[in-house]
Amino acid sequence: MELDRLDRDIIGALVEDARATYADIGAAIGLSASAVKRRVDRLRESGAITGFSARVSPQALGWTTEAYVELFCAGKTKPSDIALAVMRFPEVVSAATITGEADALLHIRATDVRHVERVIERIAAEAFVVRTKSAIVLSRLVDATPGTAVPVERNGSANPA
Amino acid sequence: MELDRLDRDIIGALVEDARATYADIGAAIGLSASAVKRRVDRLRESGAITGFSARVSPQALGWTTEAYVELFCAGKTKPSDIALAVMRFPEVVSAATITGEADALLHIRATDVRHVERVIERIAAEAFVVRTKSAIVLSRLVDATPGTAVPVERNGSANPA
DNA sequence: CATGAAACAGAGCTACG
């Protein structure tokens, strides 16, 4: 799909404020409200915009600690096996298979260090996991994420407060 | 600040769809539209909700490749030095200082592997960087991020298409 | 083919009870 400058400007405006009115966005980029709506509808159908979301503060919700965990897995573990296993933990906010020594890298959000430890313990207990190597986040320097990831009760098990 | 179940349900609804109407959210959790608006206003003032943002597909915008880069820095490099340096790269979507051998971990989004390489080269050229260790993402397994991070033209230098 | 203007319906917002 083809995106021109106006489409990019509209996306930029909506990333900044998803509740901005079509009229305001139009005024900012030089387009009428209906034209903006048409383009937004098109951007949604094409998959460029997948939805709209609230930006929440993990700290305010009690998720004050984060960690990155490298996973070293058994011989021929399938990525889908890893996915299925880590998906069950709401604390796993992001996971990906990577190049290098480790097989996968997980990003974990938890209420405190004890909580991180418990989650890692349970993940390490998975059959295919040979060993883990974790790094606790000391301070966040950059977070370009529009809506910072926060654990969600996918199986009704996560709630700090 | 104190958050009850209704507040959490409202946040959950807004993370799923930031453009949901107050009436719809109210109907889902058993509250009137005005009551929902009052709570949302309160959640914004308290800082639990920091804003609303469009969820965009990095792929659709041309950001098809991602990598994690560990930074090993000189003796007494300050976290703020690292922050200032990596902030200048729109491709650095997230950065944090961490425990362990490495000093910091960066999450990079780029258009292709060549692009990743160029960014790492430029970061490695920073005075305080001793060496880097990077891992290209092979496949993303989990992404709980409501609005997936996408490089933004913070200094007018980033645009894949 | 996309845009802008107009018209209707529906949501946001602000009292007040």
Place this chain on the structure above:
DNA sequence: CGTAGCTCTGTTTCATG
């Protein structure tokens, strides 16, 4: 917190370059 009222926005239709 819910209800009622006014205002503004979302949405569709239509005509135009």
